[in-house]
Amino acid sequence: MTNQKHQFDASPVVVEDLAPALRLSLRVKPAHRETLGRALGLDLPTRVGSRAAANGAEALCLGPDEWLIVAPEGTDLASPARAAYADAPHSLVDISDREITLRLSGPAVLDLLAACCPRNIAAMPVGAAARTVFDSATVILWRDGPTDFRMDVWRSFAPHVRSLLTQVRTEIAAGL
Amino acid sequence: MLLIHCPYCEDTLPELEFTYAGEAHIARPADPSALSDDEWRDFLFIRTNARGPHYERWRHIGCGRFFNALRDTVSDRFLTTYKAGEARRPLTNEAAE
Ligand SMILES: [Zn+2]
Numbered sequence: 001m002t003n004q005k006h007q008f009d010a011s012p013v014v015v016e017d018l019a020p021a022l023r024l025s026l027r028v029k030p031a032h033r034e035t036l037g038r039a040l041g042l043d044l045p046t047r048v049g050s051r052a053a054a055n056g057a058e059a060l061c062l063g064p065d066e067w068l069i070v071a072p073e074g075t076d077l078a079s080p081a082r083a084a085y086a087d088a089p090h091s092l093v094d095i096s097d098r099e100i101t102l103r104l105s106g107p108a109v110l111d112l113l114a115a116c117c118p119r120n121i122a123a124m125p126v127g128a129a130a131r132t133v134f135d136s137a138t139v140i141l142w143r144d145g146p147t148d149f150r151m152d153v154w155r156s157f158a159p160h161v162r163s164l165l166t167q168v169r170t171e172i173a174a175g176l
Numbered sequence: 177m178l179l180i181h182c183p184y185c186e187d188t189l190p191e192l193e194f195t196y197a198g199e200a201h202i203a204r205p206a207d208p209s210a211l212s213d214d215e216w217r218d219f220l221f222i223r224t225n226a227r228g229p230h231y232e233r234w235r236h237i238g239c240g241r242f243f244n245a246l247r248d249t250v251s252d253r254f255l256t257t258y259k260a261g262e263a264r265r266p267l268t269n270e271a272a273e
Contacts, residue, residue: 048185048239063239064184118177118190131238133192138237 012108012172015165018101018150024069024077025093026059032088039084040077042069049128051142060129060140068140099140099152102165108172109147115168117141137161178252182236183243183259189236197233199223200244201264229255229267 028036030046037044037059045052045061052059057071071077073096081092104112113121116135121143124130129142137157142150153161178191205211205219224230230249234257235242246255246265256265 049187063241066240118192131240133237136192 011106013104013106013112013169015169016103016105018103020073020096021101022069022071022073022075022077023094023096023099023152024071025095026067026069026090027065028067028088028090029065032090036081036084036088036090039080039088040069041080049130051127051129060142062131062140097155099154100158102151102153102161104149104151104165105145105147107147109149111172112165112168113141113149115171116164134161135164178254180234180236180245180254181257182239182241183257184239184241185236189238193237195235195237197235197242200231200233231264233260 026036026044028044033044033046040057040059042054042057042059043052044059044067048061048063050061057069057075057077060068060070062068069077078092078094081090110122113134117132119130119132121141124141124143126143126145129140131138131140133139134141134151134153137153137160139154139157139161140152142152144150151161179188180191180194181188182194202219205215208216211219226249228248228250230247232245232247233242234245242260243257244260244262244265245257246267247253248255258265
């Protein structure tokens with residue numbers, strides 16, 4: 001028995017589960033974006049797919065009036081949002097338990113993603129993110145480095161996504 | 177794979193990220209009760225069924241937005257796409273795309 005974490009250098013792709021995090025779905029009209037961003041301490045980005053980080057929290061622009069905010073568990077963003085509600089009406093929904101987050105990394109990670117994502121992931125800039133599909137399951141893919149990704153997957157889709165990841169990793173390891 | 181330009185993401189992305197949502201520019205009657213049964217039937221069910229350029233709605237999973245597209249139903253080529261709420265793009269613009 002060993003409690004050592006096996007880290008094979010030759011492993012072309014590593015799939016890890018990340019710790020639970022606070023996830024918030026924010027909807028606010030463009031006219032109130034700045035006001036609310038100031039209250040949350042986040043400069044909410046306006047271009048779909050771009051991210052902004054501050055004080056350990058991260059905001060991703062998913063659509064013209066939709067943002068995903070990820071922060072460490074226990075962060076209180078609801079109070080400042082509530083205080084700003086009169087000036088910047090919005091909807092802020094806690095969706096922390098809706099998804100799990102997988103970290104995908106390693107030299108062959110782009111091959112792994114290309115097997116299941118129709119979007120050209122190689123062309124995604126480092127530091128960007130996108131809501132896209134992984135074999136028909138809607139996922140949010142964050143590119144943190146050239147071969148370093150995070151993938152938010154709805155819990156109900158997770159078994160399907162995991163089985164595909166295992167299958168593709170096996171194929172990559174076998175040189176297929 | 178068919179590539180579709182999303183006017184909100186300003187990016188050209190694979191068809192699998194999009195969902196077709198029927199014919200575009202069909203305004204819901206302001207007062208449905210004032211319509212005859214035939215008029216209501218026409219609003220609900222009667223469509224152009226164009227052979228050639230067709231105005232239609234699509235939804236992008238990425239940004240969650242509905243938008244309008246002009247697609248040729250014969251060649252399956254997208255002639256243009258534009259944001260929801262914008263005026264119908266004239267057919268004469270299709271050559272410029
Ligand atoms: Zn889009």
